[in-house]
Amino acid sequence: MQKLPEKVGTTVTKETDFVSRMNSIVWDSDLESFDSEEKWSALIKEFHLEDNGWLTYMFNKRQRWIPAYYRDIPLGCLLRITQRSEIMNSFFKRFQNPCGTLVEFWLRFQSAMDQQRYTQKSLDRDSDLSLPVTKTMLHLKIHASTVYTHALFYEFQKQCVSSLNSCSAGNSSRDSTTRFLDVEDAILHTTYTVAI
Template identity: 90%
Template sequence: MKFCPFTGVDHHKKSVTFAASLVGRENDKNFNWVFQKFLECMGGKEPNCLFTDQCPTMKIAVPAVFKTAAHRYCMWHIMQKLPEKVGTTVTKETDFVSRMNSIVWDSDLEPFDFEEKWSALIKEFHLEDNGWLTYMFNKRQRWIPAYYRDVPLGCLLRTTQRSESMNNFFKWFENPRGTLV
């Protein structure tokens, strides 16, 4: 079973869990149903933005149900793939990862600055032929904060790992008679 939380940010920049579901299979039929039920619970109001991993069924289900919400990719999930996709020599024996993190997590960069810094880093480490990095650069509008500043609170929601809210949810789930903090 997959746990699917709907976590947002309140006006105080605190995580809030709006809903959650358990899904037996990750397919568009199940996600469509979950998303429809979420919309019903929210009185038909769509979120401004949804952050998911790069699950192929999410690419189908999100636009099928949410007509106005921006669909973005979870930066944390993407960055977790970096060592596998780039190789351990570069990621373990150099400062590549810390420098890449300083570029992709920087919500103050303008798109031009991001592209310039990304290109310089890729060139410095001779990664111009890395297909995954090229693919991720081409998808930068979906996961780099500089490209979705126009989405309200978008830069606060770069990741699905809003742990405070999730920790509170799991504490409640372990003791359902308790209350959510």
């Protein structure tokens, strides 16, 4: 997105709110992929950028960089691509030595992996032997506290509490096997249909 003004042209980006509108389409984690595509197409048409090769190229690769396409991947929404590479760099930096041999690198790497495994087992043990503190007694949260790790549960709980303040149940319907409920989001002014 940093290249956007350069690739689209300064006339479009300086005189309009094109960049902020494009950012709202790309980085809105509540948009579904088809909504993102519709809004992208409408914005491109509005600014007459259908022939822009770079935008066409980026749109064709949208599954790789727009969060709406990979948010269903576990923990995919918590880390952006640059954050993943920064985490990897900081991990490898701990046991890199420019003058070291391959054997030294391997031994340090093994040591780091052993430490990571130990930490993971400790966290798993803590999650198995205790339950996190819940803020409400919703059955969903009580169940989540037994299934999720503590860290993931607290993230879930934060989102759940904020949704209680902004969401309300609407119409409900049923087909032969599934019940559907319309959930209205007062903040985003949208309605989601959820299968129960």
